[in-house]
Each structure stands twice: as C-alpha cells, then as structure tokens.
Amino acid sequence: MKYVLFGFLLSLALSISCSNIIQNSDDGVYFNAPELSNITHWVNSDGFTLKSKKGKVILIDFYTYTCVNCIRTYPYIKKWHQKYEPYGLVVLGVHSPEFEFEKKIENIKTSAEFHGLKYPIAVDNKRGTWDAFSNRYWPAKYLIDARGKLRYSHFGEGYYSETEQQIQELLIEAGADLSDIPLVQTSEVISTSFFKITGPENNLTRELYAGYNRNSLKVRNLKWMNNNSDESFEGDDSELVFNRMDDFENVLNQPYIVQRNYYDNPLGTIVDYTHDSELINNFLYITGRWKSKNESLIHGRETLNFEDNISLKFCASTANVVVGKGNNQDPYLIKVTLDGMPIDEVDLGDDLFIGEDGNTYIQVNEDKMFNIFQSKTSHFDCHKLQISANSQEFEVFAFTFSPSTDYVELQ
Template identity: 25%
Template sequence: MTAFERVRLPAFGGAAAWLNTEPLGPPELRGKAVLVDFWTLTCINWLRTVPYVRAWSQAYRDDGLIVIGVHTPEFTFERDVDRVRQAVAARRIDYPVAIDNDYAVWRAFDNHYWPALYFVDDAGVVRDEHFGEGRYDRSEQVIQRMLGVRRELVSPLVEGRGVEAEADWQQLRSPETYLGYARGENFASAGGIAYDERRDYDVPADLRPNHWALAGPWTAERENVLLDAAGGSIACRFHARDAHLVMSPGDGGPIPFRVLVDGAPPGDSHGGDVDANGEGLLQQGRLYQLLRERGTVGERSLRITFGAPGARAYAFTFG
C-alpha cells in the first residue's frame, strides 16, 4: 500500500462557493466513488485534460462516479466567480465545481499542481493520484476498478478540439514562460525589467529562442506586465505548433490587438482567437490562442501589438 492509499478524502468545507450543485460534504459523498480534479481556468495543461474528465463524468455517472472540479486560482483575476462560471460554460462542464479562492481545499489535499487528479473509492480512501497530462487509459482503468465495472474504455475515443487539443509533443520545444517579475525569466529587452514602475522598452533585433521582450511603455508587476499606452507590443521566439498568451483587459476593454508571425499575418495558421490577418479582441481574462501552425512547425517569432492601453499579459504557453 502506498502512502496516498492511506489518505482519507478531505472535506470540502473550505470552498467559498459551488457551481452546478449545492455544497457537497461527507453526507453527500459517503459510499460514492469520487474523482477530484484541481484546475485553474487559464492553465493549458488542464485545458488539454478536460475532454477526458468530461468524458469520464458522462460515461460513469450512472455507475456511481461523482466528479468534483476544484477551481483554485493561479492569477488574481481568476478569483472572479463569474469568470469561472463562464469558463465552466465554455468547457461544457456539467459536474460539480468547488470555488477554492482561499486555497483551503488545495491545502486539505496537500496539492501542489494544476491539473491534479485524486481517485477516491467508496470507502473514502484516496486510491490513486495523477499530476499533469497523459496516462488517460490507466486513469480510466482506476475509475473502473473503484466502481467495480469493466468495459471498453472511452479514453481512446476522446479528441480535444481548439485549445483542448493534445499538444504536438514531438515539436514542442518551448516552455511555459511567465511575464510578471515574481516568476518571469528570459526577458531580453535592454536594461532588464523594472519592478513596479513604468519604463519604455525595445525588442532586440536578435531575439533568442525561448526569450521574450517588450516594446513601448510597460509596467512590470508581480503577476503580469501592464501596457501603459496604445501601440505597445510583446514579442517572443518559440518552437511549437501552438502559441497562447494568458491576458486580461483589467477593468477596461475591449482592447483590439494584432498578431504577426515572422513579421507577417498568420494566414491559415491563425489561432482560435485571431483571424487570418492576425486581428483579435481582448475582452476578458483568459488564455488566448494566437497561433496554430498548419504547415511545417519550426522556430518562429511572434509579436502581439495592442491598440489601447490597459492590457495585462501573464504567461506564454505552447503546444
């Protein structure tokens, strides 16, 4: 028996609110097999797992499985319950979601990751756990063992679309890159980043792979960089099929933006949040898909320019 098999299902009493259900606790969960999924709405790794969790919830709910999503925010703007509610609708999540703004449920599970899955049997014992993407067939087999059923797996039939599509792992050579100074790295504008003060920046002519830079007046904050005037831009050099940027308009918006790839509009390789000319609109805080390469994947330079001040950018992610 492993260490986690001796752990009992923690209570959800620390949840600030619930979506899709009345509050759930020991009386409601007693004698039930439970799958707990920790997520945050801007996490690309979670977005690529949600088609599987959604499929498991639908395939096994009549067998007694209860899926509970626990939304624990990574960025401050993700604490907005209405924004989480919008993400739940966009991702077609119909199972219960606990709002964990104070990290109470996170701490009760001693969790450290997004996404994280905890598999709890009908005796309330955590029988398995998995962090990150992948291992879908094995996870579904764990569900079947907890429920005492055995039939063809649904996981091989799952196909994510849009931002939910599986990454092109063979071509993915760029890591998640945070822009706020608390976790930011690989910043390439001359003079480095200035903490909590407005500064004018320039993009270097020889931006190196997996580095990023700013152009125009920006204020670097702990979680993000904030644009102080229209016309400012962010550039990065990456190697991946997909490029995303977590952004928010703050209290303003909508903010128009334009994406160029290697100095030209993306054309057929535009992401789901921009058109072929690279035009997009920043209307709410979330992850925006800027590029999905439909040709040969290689090292590319991306530049996103904003038509109004107030844009906040948090992290590049790739797929």
C-alpha cells in the same frame, strides 16, 4: 503540466507527468481523503462535503481555467462524467487559481459553460483544499474510493486509459456492474509531458511569464547559484541572459524577460524598453512603454499604431496567450504577427480573426487564455511571434505552447 514554483529547480517539473496508485499504510489501511476546505463558491452545485458522498467513487480534478494543460484534459473528464455517473462516480472540479483574475466567479462560470463542464466545481480561491491535499500541480487528479480513502493520483496530462481503469476498478469494488462498459477510445496525441527535448534553440518553448514575481525570483536564484554575483549575466547593460545556453536545465533557470532595466526599476514603474538583439527561444522581449505588475505586464500608454509590443521566438505547433482586459468594460484589439506577417488563415488560432485591413487580431472582451496559432501546415516548427495593442488596458500574463494540435473528440 503546471507546477507551483518555489525555487529554480522546481521549474523542471513542467516537463514531468506522473501517476501513482496510492499504497496501503503500514497498518494495512488506506489514508482518509482530506475534506474540502475554505471553498468560497460553487458552480453547477449547491455544494457538498466529501464525507456526504461516501458510498460513491470521487474523481477530483484540480485545475485553473487558463491552464492549457488542464483544458486538454477536459474531453476525457467530461466523457468519464457522462459515462460513469450512473454507476456511482462523482466528478468534482476544484478550481484553484494561478492568477488573481481567475478568482472572479463570473470568469469561472463563463469558462465552464464555454467548455461544457457540467459536473460540480468547487471554487478554491483561498487554496484551502489545494493545501489540504498538499497539491502542487495543474492539472492534478485524485481518486477517492467509496469508503473515503485516497487510492490514486495523477499529475499532468496523459495516462487517460490508466486513470479510467482505476475508476472502473474502484466502481466495481463499490458494487457496480461494468461488464459491458468499454474504456473510452483515446486519441494518439503528443503531450507536452512526453515531448523529447532536442536542444534549447529548437526545443518546445517553456511557459513564459510576464509578471515581476516569477521573473525576479529567477534572477535571485541565479545570483544565489553564482554566490550573489552578476558573473552569470552578459556584460551588456541592456540584456539579461545567462551565459550557458547549451542545455535545457540552464534555460529553465533563466528569467523570462531579458531586458536588464526590467529588474533595475522598482515594481510598478512605467519604463521605456528597447532591444536590438536576435530573438532567442524561451524568452520575452519588450518594446515600448510598459508597467510591471506582480503577475503581468500592462501597457503604459495609449497608442495609435500598435507601436509597443512583446516579441518572442517559440517552437511549437500551437501558441496561446493569457491576457486581461483591465478595468475598461470596452473590448480592445491585439494585433498578432507571425514571422513579421499576419497569420495565414489555415494556421489561425481559435480566437484569432482577419481584419478588413488583412491583419490578424484578437478581440479581448474578458480575462482568459486566447489560442492564437494552430499549425496545420508545418506542424512543429519555430516562429517569431509579436503581439501589440493600442489600449492602455492591454495586460499580458503568460504564453503557453504545445507540440501538437491535440484537441480531441472521444468515442
């Protein structure tokens, strides 16, 4: 589950999944659901208000199309839409972007078509509906009953049977006959929300962000925790790693990029980076010439032999990277290595291919999340990953990970 981070402690919410059956207010009446607000576009619909759907049960899913946690919930939402729409369920996706490129309507449409999302999607580029619901999570689900009252919420993955039971109860309450309708057969999958942490060096790797905003915020918070001093940092001038690595909470408080000169130079500066230290799980290491941006790192020059790269150690069963294609209409290649070698064919991610030279690559022709690794051999394990590209349009936003290859087919 993703959380909008307003401070260092809130990053702990990444490991939490929760649901809530909304209780009656003091006067015995459920609260009215907020109305949709500042919707800029619609996908799969000409648009509607929640008020116009009174008499039906509404399932709202707040998501953004590069969120891996959101993507893993799609099979369940699609099945509920197919199964319960004839009985009065309205499924509504609310696309509230995390990154600027996710506001592009064509990107949202392309993703919806690729994943087979046929229910209405409200494009919430200004986050008006997000704010109306006081939402802070991707994904987040809200159930509204036939009277327009908020009755249930769930944040993160999991609890699929519980959510479907709530759907059925509200539909029956509205008069639907579901006596012959069984629950969807859910798969036994491992969710990031419930993965047991075993220590910072071999725990499931946190989501890693390359942009200046999130990294500099964590640095400011660390300094605040240490009375605005640098005592929490190693004395080395090239690395910026918090001294205490003995528990997961302290790792979560760290910036994602370890080189000190990333923070010593103004935003937008093109800087030459080097690093000589051993890769540590949960951090990004930059080599070569890169330019910092609010949400991303962008390659600072054209190269010929994939000289500039981003490296990391991760512990997971799947790995993904969110990248952009910049302003160039031509696609470009990202070279991907795992433990210093091309990724084995059996472990190739959905978006990776083996080139004629035997190396493994992503072809970037759109702004999206690319699945680069799916372990079918060692399952959950730790590896060293490196990505590089020659193009100056090479732009990296984030890396995401999962403890299992938990893409499911439902009955």
